[in-house]
Amino acid sequence: MIVSFPHMGSAHVIFRTLFAGLGLKVAVPPPVTRQTLELGTAYAPEAACLPFKMNLGNFIQAIDQGADTIITCGGDGPCRLGYYAEVQKKILSDRGYNADFVVIEPSIDSVWRSLRRLATGSSWLTIYRAFRLAGEKMTALDIIERRSSFYRPRARNTDSVDRLGREAKAAVDVAANFAEVGAAVKSFDTKLSALEMDWTVKPLKVGLVGEIYVMLEPFANQELVARLGRLGVEAQQPLLLGDYVRTNILHHRAAIRQNAAVLTLAAPFISRYVGGHGVKSIGYTMKLGQAGYDGIVHLFPFTCMPEMIAKNILPEVGVAASIPVLSLAFDEHSGVAGMMTRLEAFADLLAFRRRKAGG
Amino acid sequence: MAVRVGIPRSLLYYYYGDIWREFFRRLGADVVVSGETSQSTIEQGGLVDEVCLPLKVAAGHACELKGKVDYIFLPRIVSLAAGQYTCPQIIGLPDVVRSCYRKLPPLIDVTVNQRRNSFDLYRSVIAIGRVLKKNAAASTFAWLQAARLPANAAPLEQVSPAAQLRIALIGHPYLIYDRQISMDVIRRLTAWGVEVVTANSVDPLTADYTTRRLAKKIFWQFCNHLTGAALALMYSLQPLDGLIFLTSFACGPDSLVSETLRWHARHHDIPFLLLTVDEHTAEAGFVTRLEAFTDMLGRRDGG
Numbered sequence: 141m142i143v144s145f146p147h148m149g150s151a152h153v154i155f156r157t158l159f160a161g162l163g164l165k166v167a168v169p170p171p172v173t174r175q176t177l178e179l180g181t182a183y184a185p186e187a188a189c190l191p192f193k194m195n196l197g198n199f200i201q202a203i204d205q206g207a208d209t210i211i212t213c214g215g216d217g218p219c220r221l222g223y224y225a226e227v228q229k230k231i232l233s234d235r236g237y238n239a240d241f242v243v244i245e246p247s248i249d250s251v252w253r254s255l256r257r258l259a260t261g262s263s264w265l266t267i268y269r270a271f272r273l274a275g276e277k278m279t280a281l282d283i284i285e286r287r288s289s290f291y292r293p294r295a296r297n298t299d300s301v302d303r304l305g306r307e308a309k310a311a312v313d314v315a316a317n318f319a320e321v322g323a324a325v326k327s328f329d330t331k332l333s334a335l336e337m338d339w340t341v342k343p344l345k346v347g348l349v350g351e352i353y354v355m356l357e358p359f360a361n362q363e364l365v366a367r368l369g370r371l372g373v374e375a376q377q378p379l380l381l382g383d384y385v386r387t388n389i390l391h392h393r394a395a396i397r398q399n400a401a402v403l404t405l406a407a408p409f410i411s412r413y414v415g416g417h418g419v420k421s422i423g424y425t426m427k428l429g430q431a432g433y434d435g436i437v438h439l440f441p442f443t444c445m446p447e448m449i450a451k452n453i454l455p456e457v458g459v460a461a462s463i464p465v466l467s468l469a470f471d472e473h474s475g476v477a478g479m480m481t482r483l484e485a486f487a488d489l490l491a492f493r494r495r496k497a498g499g
Numbered sequence: 500m501a502v503r504v505g506i507p508r509s510l511l512y513y514y515y516g517d518i519w520r521e522f523f524r525r526l527g528a529d530v531v532v533s534g535e536t537s538q539s540t541i542e543q544g545g546l547v548d549e550v551c552l553p554l555k556v557a558a559g560h561a562c563e564l565k566g567k568v569d570y571i572f573l574p575r576i577v578s579l580a581a582g583q584y585t586c587p588q589i590i591g592l593p594d595v596v597r598s599c600y601r602k603l604p605p606l607i608d609v610t611v612n613q614r615r616n617s618f619d620l621y622r623s624v625i626a627i628g629r630v631l632k633k634n635a636a637a638s639t640f641a642w643l644q645a646a647r648l649p650a651n652a653a654p655l656e657q658v659s660p661a662a663q664l665r666i667a668l669i670g671h672p673y674l675i676y677d678r679q680i681s682m683d684v685i686r687r688l689t690a691w692g693v694e695v696v697t698a699n700s701v702d703p704l705t706a707d708y709t710t711r712r713l714a715k716k717i718f719w720q721f722c723n724h725l726t727g728a729a730l731a732l733m734y735s736l737q738p739l740d741g742l743i744f745l746t747s748f749a750c751g752p753d754s755l756v757s758e759t760l761r762w763h764a765r766h767h768d769i770p771f772l773l774l775t776v777d778e779h780t781a782e783a784g785f786v787t788r789l790e791a792f793t794d795m796l797g798r799r800d801g802g
Contacts, residue, residue: 187746187754187775217718218584220751226715227755230762410594411610413577415587445751448549449591453598469549 142167144207146195149356150281153313154274161270162259169202172359181472183231190441190471191353192224203237214245218415277312280325282380284308289376292369293343296336304331343374344490347428349421350439351447354470362476371487378424409453418446422457429461434490442471504528505568507560513672517648525641526631531568533560536679541778546599552747552777553673554588558596573606578614583720586752664796665694669729670745682785698728705731719752729760733767741770741796748777
């Protein structure tokens with residue numbers, strides 16, 4: 141059995157560690173490229189959303205590389221993600237791509253059965269260790285992401301921050317134990333602080349909210365975070381993968397409390413049932429507005445249902461929190477030039493707003 | 500003077516309109532239902548960005564009630580069946596309408612969520628009654644009386660006796676029975692001598708039972724019914740000459756359901772046509788495709 145899974149940002153590092161730790165052979169799909177998206181778009185229903193198409197492209201490329209089992213997630217609605225796997229299975233088998241699907245539904249029962257099916261023969265200790273190491277890597281990757289975002293607009297040479305980030309992620313990827321993960325982060329920090337910084341600039345601070353896949357997958361959002369950094373804007377994501385996992389899977393008390401606070405902020409504007417992350421987009425816009433951010437960029441796949449609802453309400457939220465909001469939809473036709481024009485205009489607007497407020 | 504309650508003629512009105520009207524009448528309110536969808540309805544609803552056409556139409560209908568009523572009935576219908584949802588856009592409708600249109604009469608935007616507990620409906624009914632200053636017993640009684648009416652307020656299908664072809668037209672009732680946004684597709688097909696069967700002709704239990712053929716139950720209630728009904732029609736003994744799936748652009752659930760239906764239609768050797776409408780759909784292009792499809796079916800039958 142050779143297992144594979146869809147890409148989402150640097151999540152493959154975590155999945156690889158986890159499944160290898162369970163004693164499985166892992167084939168990581170090739171990095172997402174234009175070709176991945178074209179494969180997915182060719183076979184997916186035209187009106188499906190961008191993550192569907194990119195996942196499908198990942199699966200095709202993974203099966204071509206010898207994977208015979210696809211691990212992916214299910215869901216119980218109302219977002220479309222929950223029904224992806226059923227449709228993808230049919231599309232793949234019709235085109236002669238044969239693979240078993242292990243669909244992990246959001247229930248203890250399903251997780252348990254998938255685990256027994258995948259990790260036959262692994263001891264509980266092995267399973268526990270695999271999860272712990274994967275979790276440690278997840279935290280490390282989030283730290284690297286956040287620090288890169290912080291240093292990028294302040295560094296004299298932006299590219300070197302990107303390079304250090306890539307190197308550190310690669311080091312985390314190959315780390316075999318806790319100590320090596322820690323060492324990778326430490327060496328990233330040391331190299332970062334050795335870079336030449338300009339501490340006189342006070343970069344504009346922009347928060348990213350929106351749909352998780354488009355926020356976390358740089359190919360899907362045209363490397364938005366890095367591009368904003370090069371414009372001299374610090375782009376921070378209040379929700380990285382670790383935050384989702386701590387809130388929705390591990391139920392960490394602090395994360396739950398923070399989530400509840402965000403939902404309370406969103407309550408005057410929207411009911412909590414719209415699915416996906418629509419409510420959080422609104423709650424975090426309020427929260428970051430109060431925290432003194434200069435602007436919000438709201439990202440979502442074109443036709444994403446929960447985020448379309450959020451998008452129509454965000455202008456009102458932006459006024460209430462007195463923070464400008466830029467909504468960007470992404471699909472397979474998105475181009476860099478159009479996005480950059482809008483980002484530059486938005487950054488100009490924010491800079492003007494700050495000068496005006498500063499007198 | 501009695502309180503005037505306005506109901507937009509859109510979305511779930513096409514399922515539960517009769518029941519809602521009767522409920523408010525029994526609560527002593529004057530019920531005003533917005534008119535048939537027109538071009539100006541669509542234009543007014545266009546203020547809501549990017550969402551599917553029926554949602555824009557619903558917003559347009561809500562606007563048309565402005566000045567005519569004291570309250571607009573726009574419930575936040577999250578779920579009407581255990582473990583199922585309506586869809587994120589329907590759930591978000593009252594929030595979006597309130598945010599995009601400032602000068603509307605107050606909305607009755609009571610949440611209805613029977614996903615975990617079917618008795619939650621009575622909490623919603625009592626909450627609606629409270630808006631109209633009725634006590635819990637009166638509202639519950641009015642609801643129980645009104646709910647005896649059959650759901651499916653949709654018009655009966657006209658079957659012309661000399662029908663040459665039998666086509667299943669699958670699509671949400673708020674799409675196919677809205678003559679403006681569906682380009683009057685049912686009347687057109689009937690005029691061409693086609694017997695049109697819709698998902699309404701399959702009773703909900705049969706449809707739900709038929710969805711067992713799917714590996715995973717669809718968690719959008721109305722799409723589940725459409726899919727089950729379409730499958731029941733395909734698997735039934737009465738032959739089906741073709742299947743038309745009418746959907747609106749940006750409808751999320753339909754984008755995955757259409758692929759499922761296409762797959763089953765192909766395995767039954769039933770020609771499948773996917774028609775997508777939005778506010779920019781031109782009548783000529785739409786009709787041409789419809790004509791080409793029925794012509795093709797006619798030749799296929801003759802050959």
